[in-house]
Amino acid sequence: MFDVKWIRENPTAFDQGRARRGLPPLAEEIIGLDAKRRAAQTAWQEMQAKRNELSKQIGQLKAKGGDAAGVMAEVAGLKDRMGELEAEEQKLAAALDDLLLRQPNLPAADVPDGADETANRIDRTVGAPRNFAFTPKQHFELGEGLGLMDFEAAARISGARFVVLKGALARLERALAQFMLDLHSGEFGYTEVAPPFLVRDNALYGTGQLPKFEEDLFVTKESLWLIPTSEVPLTNLAGDSIIDEASLPLRYTALTPCFRSEAGSAGRDTRGMIRQHQFLKVELVSIADPDQSDAEHQRMTACAEEVLKRLELPYRVMTLSTGDMGFAAQKTYDIEVWLPGQNAYREISSCSNCGDFQARRMKARCRKAGEKNTRFVHTLNGSGLAVGRTLVAVLENYQQEDGSIAVPDALKPYMGKIEVIRRA
Structure with a gap:
């Protein structure tokens, strides 16, 4: 199993290690999949923050006797979208984990290179x-x-x-x-x-x-x-x-x-x-x-x-x-x-x-x-x-x-x- 952060920071070293095993480059695919996962996670977190803010507004409007229906509808929409983003992030994380779990260890520097x-x-x-x-x-x-x-x-x-x-x-x-x-x-x-x-x-x-x-x-x-x-x-x-x-x-x-x-x-x-x-x-x-x-x-x-x-x-x-x-x-x-x-x-x-x-x-x-x-x-x-x-x-x-x-x-x-x- 590999540390995705290390792969992001050392894509060339990762692919060079794979090449020594006769395997094609993979760093770009892993980094891209991880970027999508992190983007979905970030979007979810931003929506969560906005939802919390709107929830406060609902309380304030109700306290003043105002109409909170529009804000409540917006919160409901955010909840639905957050559920979609959470499912997307989980799907991307599972795909990334499965991809990483199938990759072999990288050889030590002093291991002789060869096909067999x-x-x-x-x-x-x-x-x-x-x-x-x-x-x-x-x-x-x-x-x-x-x-x-x-x-x-x-x-x-x-x-x-x-x-x-x-x-x-x-x-x-x-x-x-x-x-x-x-x-x-x-x-x-x-x-x-x-x-x-x-x-x-x-x-x-x-x-x-x-x-x-x-x-x-x-x-x-x-x-x-x-x-x-x-x-x-x-x-x-x-x-x-x-x-x-x-x-x-x-x-x-x-x-x-x-x-x-x-x-x-x-x-x-x-x-x-x-x-x-x-x-x-x-x-x-x-x-x-x-x-x-x-x-x-x-x-x-x-x-x-x-x-x-x-x-x-x-x-x-x-x-x-x-x-x-x-x-x-x-x-x-x-x-x-x-x-x-x-x-x-x-x-x-x-x-x-x-x-x-x-x-x-x-x-x-x-x-x-x-x-x-x-x-x-x-x-x-x-x-x-x-x-x-x-x-x-x-x-x-x-x-x-x-x-x-x-x-x-x-x-x-x-x-x-x-x-x-x-x-x-």
Whole structure:
């Protein structure tokens, strides 16, 4: 969400930021719509003042025994016109709000320009891919070979893009989630939260999924929405509030299922667990002092990276280009894990600094002690990590020639006495 006053004062900067995202100029249209809204509002206020003045005249005329019919007729006419102006102003305000709500955040100055992912910048690569003495398999081949990953059963129950995990693989997924939560809450100071999985419209408007991405979401008959990520409820914990700046940053983590329709992804990752309608994710959210959000962004990314370091999985960190960033992001680091079965790096976490973009939408502010003025907080979110994709990475990187899976050392305390996962 944008401040219309800022757009009026900085139309060129606004349109230049949009151009970096490959979008056409919009400042003139926004300013024009806002001017009409303010004109209607001003006209209403002027009529209100005149109506008040005429109402006094009516009282004075009646007190003197004079004829107030003409003045009363004029007041009635003003009342009708004021009702029309009020409806016009509300219509213009709604159109302006809808237009602004559909516009993405402007990229930070140091984000690389580019039309798509080909312009993303590799910042660092950590760990070397393992040299296999055999041709490594993809995760779904391994899981099905173990008899512990069943896509056919899931399809019978729910349709495409679902999976049933069994036995040691189900336990391995649970172990990964527990390991991540323990790390983020125990060592990195995130407060663990168990949030609702169903949210109202306003929560999704606040984080930017609505109105633009409605087709990507699942909604119930009761008009509650299944969360696409726990970023939604966690970030909204700061909504409609004024936070003491001394208490910032607020850091939250949660393990939740995430639900996505995957609209527009037909034909992409149709096999396996990479792109599903339901998946587990450990989320990281920070509500930060505006002056500290850049440092918080670096810290959050490092927390997500540490999961991969302890699992000894090779990965790289990318800075996304202007054409590849998400809707609400000002700047995004993607962490991509190496998948030997695919012979490729694949995204496993996105860590984004949204600046005050979401905070304006959800009215999340902060204030220094003893001061009256408030300012909008900065919000950040990141995967710490996507549990299903981490499971995929463990399977492919820890596979053995006979199709069994060695359990990473970091997960052994969570796996009972299981050190190698073999066919049931």
